[in-house]
Amino acid sequence: MEGKNLTAEQSLEIIRESIERSQRTMAKKSALPMLWWGVCVIILALVISYFWKNHGGYMNFLWILIWPLGYVGEWLIGKKQEAIPTPFVGKVIGQVWGTLGIFCGGIGILLGLIGGGFLPMKWIEPSVFVLGSITSLFSLCFGISTTITGSVIQNRLIQICGFLAGIGGFFGALHFLDYRQMYVMAGVAFIGLVLPGVIIYLQNKN
Amino acid sequence: MFQPLDPLLHSELRLAIMSLLISADEAEFPYIKEQTRATAGNLSVQLDKLASAGYIQLEKTFKGKRPCTICRITATGEQAFRAYIEALKSYLEVSKS
Numbered sequence: 283m284e285g286k287n288l289t290a291e292q293s294l295e296i297i298r299e300s301i302e303r304s305q306r307t308m309a310k311k312s313a314l315p316m317l318w319w320g321v322c323v324i325i326l327a328l329v330i331s332y333f334w335k336n337h338g339g340y341m342n343f344l345w346i347l348i349w350p351l352g353y354v355g356e357w358l359i360g361k362k363q364e365a366i367p368t369p370f371v372g373k374v375i376g377q378v379w380g381t382l383g384i385f386c387g388g389i390g391i392l393l394g395l396i397g398g399g400f401l402p403m404k405w406i407e408p409s410v411f412v413l414g415s416i417t418s419l420f421s422l423c424f425g426i427s428t429t430i431t432g433s434v435i436q437n438r439l440i441q442i443c444g445f446l447a448g449i450g451g452f453f454g455a456l457h458f459l460d461y462r463q464m465y466v467m468a469g470v471a472f473i474g475l476v477l478p479g480v481i482i483y484l485q486n487k488n
Numbered sequence: 489m490f491q492p493l494d495p496l497l498h499s500e501l502r503l504a505i506m507s508l509l510i511s512a513d514e515a516e517f518p519y520i521k522e523q524t525r526a527t528a529g530n531l532s533v534q535l536d537k538l539a540s541a542g543y544i545q546l547e548k549t550f551k552g553k554r555p556c557t558i559c560r561i562t563a564t565g566e567q568a569f570r571a572y573i574e575a576l577k578s579y580l581e582v583s584k585s
Contacts, residue, residue: 288498290579296500297573300507303523 306486309435312375313483318355320475322348324468331464339461340397345390375431382427386420417463421451421470428474437485440478447474490582491575494568496541501526501534506569509544509561517557535559543568 288296326348333341393416395401425448432440451470455463497503504524508515521531535557538544543565547558561569 288500288503290576292500293493293498293503293572293576294580296503297507300504300523301511304508304511 305435309437309482310486311372312431312435313479313486314359315356315479316475316482317479318359319352320471320479322351322355323471323475326351327464327468327471331461331468334461334464342390343394346394349387374434378427378430378434382423386423389416389419415455415459415463417467418452418455421455421466422448424448424470424474425451428478431478435482437478437481439481443473443478443481491578493575493579494572496537496543497568497572499534501530502538503572505531505534505538505559506543506561506565509559510566510569514558514560517559520559538565541568 326345330341330344333344392401392406396403396406425444425446428444428447429441430444432438432442432444447470450473451466454466454469458466497506501524505520508520508523517528517531517535520526520535521528524531526534535544535546539546541564542562545560545562547560549556549558
């Protein structure tokens with residue numbers, strides 16, 4: 283790329299190419315972490331379903347393992363990947379998933395503290411009619427985050443995955459009161475994280 | 489009426505560098521080299537020109553034991569890039585009509 287006189291159209295083409303390249307870079311960078319987090323959620327959901335079935339619902343506290351497991355893996359992936367900058371859209375996606383983590387983590391910690399008797403139950407007891415389950419709510423949040431990710435990187439397939447994971451998980455989890463909710467969660471993680479990760483990876487392989 | 493195009497940005501390589509940096513806060517020298525397919529020497533010269541104009545900031549640091557140059561776009565650079573786009577629009581509008 284050497285210096286030469288440019289027409290307005292050529293200048294525009296250079297800018298367009300650079301922005302497209304930056305989007306591809308961001309997509310490529312997000313594929314493996316998405317896959318990794320998806321696999322972590324599936325494994326933990328299945329492990330928790332086993333312990334929940336045999337020891338009781340309190341085994342949900344094992345969800346706390348998602349943080350060290352997820353972040354250590356992401357850190358290792360980041361170390362192996364080539365040094366590429368995080369474009370603005372990449373930051374938006376990071377913030378969307380970070381916000382999801384804060385909300386889900388916050389709710390989980392609050393429920394854990396109430397379940398453990400450290401906080402009064404009346405804080406969360408509904409005073410009017412309520413319909414829902416925590417897995418149902420988390421599935422919906424997952425679906426929304428995946429759909430936003432698809433919208434930001436302009437990928438219709440990922441938007442569809444997010445929609446299916448969110449809506450399917452929201453209503454699916456309402457059918458189960460027991461450990462089987464975790465199977466729904468595993469399904470949501472597969473459709474909402476693993477599948478989009480594979481799609482992004484394959485689309486940006488070359 | 490045509491708006492003047494910033495001569496510093498109206499160059500293939502410098503425009504590509506600025507376009508890359510506008511969508512990312514910072515980028516390392518090897519990344520820019522790979523994306524623009526420029527030679528290391530030419531890229532260095534163009535980066536210095538952009539840095540001298542205050543459009544970008546160059547930070548010489550180390551990654552482990554290896555030297556590493558990090559490039560960041562500045563507020564002046566962002567403003568110049570926006571003005572360049574506006575000027576381009578005036579050329580494109582004329583060529584359309």
